[in-house]
Amino acid sequence: MHVLQLTKFDYRLANDLDKELQKLRCRVNYHALRFTKPIRNFGQKLVVRMRKMARRFVAVHLRFEPDMLAFSGCYYGGGDKERYELAEIRKRWATLPELIPDEERTRGRCPLTPHEVGLMLRALGFKNDTYLYVASGEVYGGEKTLQPLKELFPNFYTKEIVAGDELKPFLPYSSRLAAIDYVVCDESDVFVANNNGNMAKILAGSRSSTTTQHTQCDAASKVWRG
Numbered sequence: 537m538h539v540l541q542l543t544k545f546d547y548r549l550a551n552d553l554d555k556e557l558q559k560l561r562c563r564v565n566y567h568a569l570r571f572t573k574p575i576r577n578f579g580q581k582l583v584v585r586m587r588k589m590a591r592r593f594v595a596v597h598l599r600f601e602p603d604m605l606a607f608s609g610c611y612y613g614g615g616d617k618e619r620y621e622l623a624e625i626r627k628r629w630a631t632l633p634e635l636i637p638d639e640e641r642t643r644g645r646c647p648l649t650p651h652e653v654g655l656m657l658r659a660l661g662f663k664n665d666t667y668l669y670v671a672s673g674e675v676y677g678g679e680k681t682l683q684p685l686k687e688l689f690p691n692f693y694t695k696e697i698v699a700g701d702e703l704k705p706f707l708p709y710s711s712r713l714a715a716i717d718y719v720v721c722d723e724s725d726v727f728v729a730n731n732n733g734n735m736a737k738i739l740a741g742s743r744s745s746t747t748t749q750h751t752q753c754d755a756a757s758k759v760w761r762g
Contacts, residue, residue: 562741603628607626647731657688670685671717695720
């Protein structure tokens with residue numbers, strides 16, 4: 537029933553810290569900090585509902601928000617409209633360098649599109665009757681962007697679909713919505729990310745530290761068996 541505030545504490549997973557500080561951060565992340573009871577309970581409720589529909593399900597953390605795509609400097613096939621819209625958003629960051637989209641994609645720095653995620657899963661052997669739980673925020677292009685993934689995997693679910701009106705109390709709080717997605721992703725049988733960001737890394741760490749048997753694969757199509 538106490539609150540701990542850490543000031544001037546480095547939270548970026550990509551940043552280098554002293555080895556002992558890294559150990560402390562991991563201990564805090566995975567052993568000390570917990571989501572509040574309403575978030576834990578609601579996330580578990582969604583897991584139970586997914587399990588009632590399918591014994592096993594795949595969770596996909598889909599980072600495809602407009603600002604994230606603009607920041608990446610990549611091109612996703614949307615023509616001049618996409619180039620203009622993402623370029624306008626990119627102007628928010630005055631210090632960003634000029635990037636060549638084709639070179640960024642060749643280097644593997646572009647998040648996979650929903651369609652590419654679907655193709656990757658099918659290539660890994662998941663059939664079209666697989667149940668997907670897709671954790672995402674605003675998807676650039678909306679339903680049109682998601683349609684190819686839904687065609688590959690018709691059993692397509694999100695927290696909005698699974699929870700319905702029960703999600704309303706959480707809707708004004710993006711961090712709480714992300715926390716609910718985290719709980720479901722952590723409990724899924726397979727976890728997939730289209731972008732190797734902080735949430736994907738934290739989930740990979742959490743899942744690899746549990747005694748439950750999990751299979752994970754990331755946007756680079758690497759597979760871990762725990």
